[in-house]
Amino acid sequence: MTIETGKTDILIIGTGGAGLFAALHAKQANPDLDVTLAVKGLVGKCGCTRMVQGGYNVALAAGDSVERHFMDTIVGGKWLPNQELAWRLCEKAVERVNELENEVGCFFDRNPDGSLHQKAFAGQSFDRTVHKSDLTGIEIINRLMEKVWAAQVNKLEEHRAIRLIRAADGSGLAGAMLIDMRSGCYRYVAAKAILLATGAGPTMYRYHTPSGDKTCDGLNMALDLGLGLRDMEMVQFHPTGLLGGPDTRMTGTVLEEGLRGAGGHLVNGDGERFMFGYHEAGERATRDIVSRGIYQEMREGRTTPMGGVYISMAHLGPDHVAERFPGMVKRCRDCGFDLAGGMVEVVPTAHYMMGGVSFSADTSTEIDGLFAAGEDCGGVHGANRLGGNGVANSTVFGGIAGDSMAAYVKGRKTWRDADQTEIDRAVAESEYPFSKPSGDLHGLREALAHTMWDDVGVMRDAAGLERGMKTLTGYTKALMDMGVSGDHRAFHMGWHEWLNLKSLTRISEVIALAAMGRENSRGAHYREDFPDTGALEESANTVVYAKGDQLELHLEPVDFSIVKPGESLIEDMAGMPTPMVAGGVSL
């Protein structure tokens, strides 16, 4: 197997908001730096930052404050966030949004007086979500792409990172192994600093929202390095994913939360509105509550023909709906559904992973030379991510990562020597599927998706989790008995799906293990056998490590470094919806 090699000062893996911002900042800090982007798809045209609809949380307006944003984040995260990280998020978001507007060129929506328009988002005590209509991510990523192209950054497009390579002398990270997907060749890139920004993504669930290129590869690589993954049981479900049937990729894609905020009804298979049976706010309750309500209806069999529930908007007047939600109506129409005038089938859908790699506020990790930012990281959101805090997270910490890496490589003249056995191992592990008879990868992926949905999904209990864990171990074995067809490597999608499954099955086990470890219910994690929150003062984070083939779970107490349960930095209630829009308009 020939391995192409290359060298760069800074290697950034992933080109979502985190990756692109890091590249930009590194180049700004020192234009002479050699910065390389490696990405599974095309630069900026993959990942989830582009898919952001709702917008970007930032305390800009008079009356709002960083303290308020911070308290909403802590209360929303059920006291599990790392407070230093959460503070950094809220504080830096202000600068970042100004940077996006003034330097990057995002043209956010305005109030009549010319200032940035900020809308209401669920679970927040202030209208603070900056947006560009309901396609905020496209604006952010397109403008970032333009800047990054102009900034003389090397691009390794359609390059999949498969392993982070340690230095031979154990002093830190030496580089990364990639597969050039177009040619099928292996490429080793030596780098003085590497950013992990692959955006995690809960795509192992039967219904999921993220982009198809996201398959938890980054988390898997971090585990291989011995890093801990924290809060992995925290998988956020969005209540209204489109349901189009089992064999269409449109299934699981998000129908915006604003539909419920605007007064949309959720109706079960028996034709009843059911949400008031679960919560007094009805359809306008928060994401986790509505998701559980729908899930319960589904479990009890009151489903639509395809097995979900209906969202119904028609009573608001089809014309009005079409005018207010043109994007959603057109999207549904393209897929064959009439959102404005009819009923559209929906299901809860896995949306975001709050958990991930443990990292510091300067984005460094425990491994010298490795930095991490964005959805790959855990700790910022705790048990729940507020709508609008996701893209803030990736852009804030992505930018910080660029600054930190530029500072880190300064004065480092040489590259670390790679541990050759690690490189060999990366190749051997990737070549493995060609040594096995080709198998039904899609069948395995479907089975995985069902198991995660049924046993490690919206509602969990010990029996289900145990069953799930057992099944998942079986899938890992099944995958190793299964290969891919053919002998060529160039743009072989089957091969990449095999590699995707390898990451997904392993991270699924991590989620299941963390979920078993958390014996209380917080935010996105709901244990039917432990429905209580537990004592907030005794809050702990789950952290999972890989020791050889085994996964190990640790519980680490939360450090309430800024504010303790029962205290607050603001006068009134944090985490409460603004009175104007109960339930908010959000994503």
Add this chain to the structure above:
Amino acid sequence: MSNPMFEMRLYLLQRLTAILMLPMVIGHLATILYATRSELTAASILERTQSSPWLVVFYTAFVVLVSIHAPLGLRKIMGEWLRFSPKLANRISVLLCLGFLGLGLRGVWALTGAAMP
């Protein structure tokens, strides 16, 4: 091109000539349609055309405009459909322009020569 705006200027020149030709061509069309309804002989044409110095101006302008407009159009077509290099297309266009000018002015002279002082 030495001047980065070269392409744009030619583009505008083509539009400008088109706009200027517009009323002329409408007049010309009207004349054709009128002519089909009357007996035409060389003598009658010449008689009419040679009686007005304004027509000299009119036809000269038209010939100049169309000699600019048409080769500019052809220049694009040569580039796009025949994939001629810009240089080649430019040269041929200039030749065409000169050719049209020569032939056209000769025709104008023939039609209106008597009106000239």
Add this chain to the structure above:
Amino acid sequence: MTGFRINLSYLAFMLHRCSGLALVCFLPFHFLVLGLGLEDAAALDEMLVFTQQPLVKFGEWVLVVLFSLHLLLGLRVLVMEWAPWPHQGGLRSGWVILAGLIALALGWLFLDGVIS
């Protein structure tokens, strides 16, 4: 015109370009014929007799139609380029049909004049 080219604006472009091309081909002959008058009026007369032939008449008819078409479609392009757009979808597709109809009408006027 396959697939993606099926729209009136593209048709207009093609008609405009082809009519322009045809006109250009005709232009030198037109100038030459006019130039004949310089040598002697008799040659011009001969030419005019020649133009009474049906085939030539047909050719002239084609030219009149193409001429009108080029003019009208050119006008459309100018309007699209220089006049404000009323709304997002201002391809002036209706103009294309109208231009075709007017060109044919003028062609009919011409034929009518010739035949009578």
Add this chain to the structure above:
Amino acid sequence: MPHLTVRIWRGADEGEYQSFSVPMRENQTVLDVVSEVQRSQDQSLSYRFACRVGVCGSCAMMVNGKPRWTCRTHIRSLKSGVVTIAPLRNMPRIKDLVTDMSGFIDKWGKAGNVFESERDRRDAPVAVDPSSPRRKAADAAIECINCGVCHAACDVVSWNDSYLGPAALNRAWSLVNDERHSRKKETMAAAMGDGGCGNCHSQGNCMAACPIGLSPTRSIAGLKKMSLMSLLGGSDV
């Protein structure tokens, strides 16, 4: 179950169509059909997608001779029992349905599409009247997902290698209408240069094909007018 015949381009520049038979389903997009073939009939079939909901612009292909975003094109809407799928036009082919979009993206940059302003991250955003004509003009063009569908639909792009194309020029139009942008002159210079707006013959294919319903034709017309103004010296650009 009724079946659908799909003919899919295999290979790169050299290659041929290969036929597959795929079960017809109630809800099925072109992307679903391609995925199904890849998953259950030929693992090595190459295609590209990411978001699957029409925001990333990486799934465009020629479908029955038309450039389209495949993730949002319902099979039913094609009204055709045989579906022919080929890689996107006007882009170099890599393998099967995958094209190299880098040239398209490079042109985006060549059109001067990089925002600059006098402010930086320490300043508050510029106050912009949302109802001003310029903001509205910028807004009308801004939601492009750079899918390349218009680029593929434009014949001038295939005839003239230097033509920047509808998507790049459409973005330039939103930039020159962005009152915060301080390098409008540079953006205009690119839009008026050799590969610029003067090459557009208003074919309108771009506009007819744009899945978002943007109007590059209109944007380019705007640039043409602005070019005239700036050459006459009367423009505020």
